Amino acid sequence: MQAHKKITKEAIELLKNLIETPSFSSEEEQTAAYIEQWFQTHDIAFQRTKNNVWAVNKYFDNNKPTLLLNSHHDTVKPNNGYTKNPFTAIVEDGKLYGLGSNDAGGCLVSLMATFTHFYQQKNLKYNLVLVASAEEETSGENGLHSMLSVIPKIDVAIVGEPTLMNLAIAEKxxxxxxxxxxxxxxxxxxxxxxxxxxxxxxxxxxxxxxxxxxxxxxxxxxxxxxxxxxxxxxxxxxxxxxxxxxxxxxxxxxxxxxxxxxxxxxxxxxxxxxRGIKLNSSSIPLEHELVQAGISLGRETYGSPTLSDQSVLSCPSLKLGPGDSTRSHSADEFIYIKEIEEGIKIYIQLLEKIVSHETLGQRNYN
Structure with a gap:
């Protein structure tokens, strides 16, 4: 439990650093450097391809299926409605304000904490690949799409976008x-x-x-x-x-x-x-074990009208993350601290059900 609290605290601190570092699409060099520091601090082998930072679990096995954990660290530009400095991480009334806090920094740091939790575990049923990707907001050429020929072949994906930790099993x-x-x-x-x-x-x-x-x-x-x-x-x-x-x-x-x-x-x-036809609809079968694991944790399923990096994936994919999509691209963007805490907890519980040979009863996440 103490390890869980420690990594959650570190994830929130990382998010504050990301907020205070401008990272408009194709200009994510400095946030990529912060993400590299996370991996270095946690003794995780990683690679960087342009502004995409990625890693695989320590005991990666080519004979096993691979699960992608992905979210992005680029942002849109702040709109004129901001009353707070969009590049200052401000905590008020349990809310963490700042550009990219909700879309999708909270998701990214939560997935990074989750990947770190599983990184050194042996005998996982799935390999894990984490990609902190660039250029999502502009569907750029150097974003996740460019990484699909670089990273190992993936069989299923979780794409971190704000869904209130409910299961977006399809996306337009x-x-x-x-x-x-x-x-x-x-x-x-x-x-x-x-x-x-x-x-x-x-x-x-x-x-x-x-x-x-x-x-x-x-x-x-x-x-x-x-x-x-x-x-x-x-x-x-x-x-x-x-x-x-x-x-x-x-x-x-x-x-x-x-x-x-x-x-x-x-x-x-x-x-x-x-203008292009590469941004396809995406989905994952309701009966997929990843979806069923989420349902067993009390999460609801729905179809998402908003676009994400799911659109460039050809494998089944699930959109899931802390935060609320309605706050994305809004003035004075924020995410609740408790949403990040809950997000990490649910991500870990979800993956324990499908990738780990341990049972949930062996761990305490409260």
């Missing part, structure tokens, strides 16, 4: 489209029956009303939203085209490529082009 994918509606350019003073902006009215209505046929039990419907519109440069000229940006959140009943094919065939736009 994302495809962003650039669309165009064309018309005839003209002087505003002359008649024009082919005004691109007016043509856009029918197109916008189509996007608003369109329903994809397949509904997911876990993730619900595909959600399609026009999020940007741009046309025209001066008041007296009718533009030749209107540009739209369309955000599509994809459930697990469709591949991203299927969504592209449907919209390119059915949408009334003159053109519609995906």
């Amino acid at each position: 994918g994302l495809v962003v489209f650039d669309a165009m509606v064309k018309g005839t350019p003209s002087h505003a003073a002359h008649p024009n029956a082919n005004n691109a902006i007016y043509n856009c009215i029918e197109v916008l209505q189509w996007f608003q009303e369109y329903q994809f046929k397949k509904t997911s039990k876990t993730l619900g419907d595909v959600k399609m939203t026009v999020t940007q519109i741009n046309a025209g440069k001066q008041h007296n000229a009718v533009p030749s085209e209107v540009k739209l940006v369309v955000d599509v959140r994809v459930n697990d009943k469709y591949s991203n490529q299927e969504i592209v094919a449907i919209l390119q065939e059915e949408s009334p736009c003159d053109s519609i082009t995906p």
Whole structure:
């Protein structure tokens, strides 16, 4: 129990250091250095690939399946609504304030503490790989996706994102489209029956009303939203085209490529082009032992509408972590200290059920 309290305290101190070290996507050099220090302090062999820091358990065995523990140490930039310094770790009323505290620093340090707890255990049923990844917030080329060819092959993953320690057993994918509606350019003073902006009215209505046929039990419907519109440069000229940006959140009943094919065939736009299709929906079967272990600990299951590094994984994956997703990217972001304490406790209890030959009754986590 004392070891558990000690590592929890160290994890919270690490989070404070991460908060006070700016780490915008692709600029995570200094937070990566703090993560390296953690491994050095705990005598854990590790490697660093760009700003991704990773390690495997001491008794890694190629003949065993491998479980990935992943969360990210990059952040978005602070918004203008902050009333506290986003780069100062402030503890008030049981809350730890600071940029990245909730998304996803609390998850990361909790997973690091959990990995450290298991690092030297022999005869684990799963290998463990921990990746503290970069560039999650921008889905960058040098983030987790780039690590999949570097780390050992993984069979299942826990991705640390704030879920109130409930089990996100599915997550929507994302495809962003650039669309165009064309018309005839003209002087505003002359008649024009082919005004691109007016043509856009029918197109916008189509996007608003369109329903994809397949509904997911876990993730619900595909959600399609026009999020940007741009046309025209001066008041007296009718533009030749209107540009739209369309955000599509994809459930697990469709591949991203299927969504592209449907919209390119059915949408009334003159053109519609995906920016990329790699951010796929993800899921893990309800009957998977990892999910069942979580359920046995009283955790609820749900489908997540938000995107994470799960989208680049091809194996079954579970999103799970301390903190609340609704606080992410908000002003005066915070996580409760007790959420980190609970997060580490539940992570360890969860993994004890599936990776360790010890029983929970042999340990006390209170």
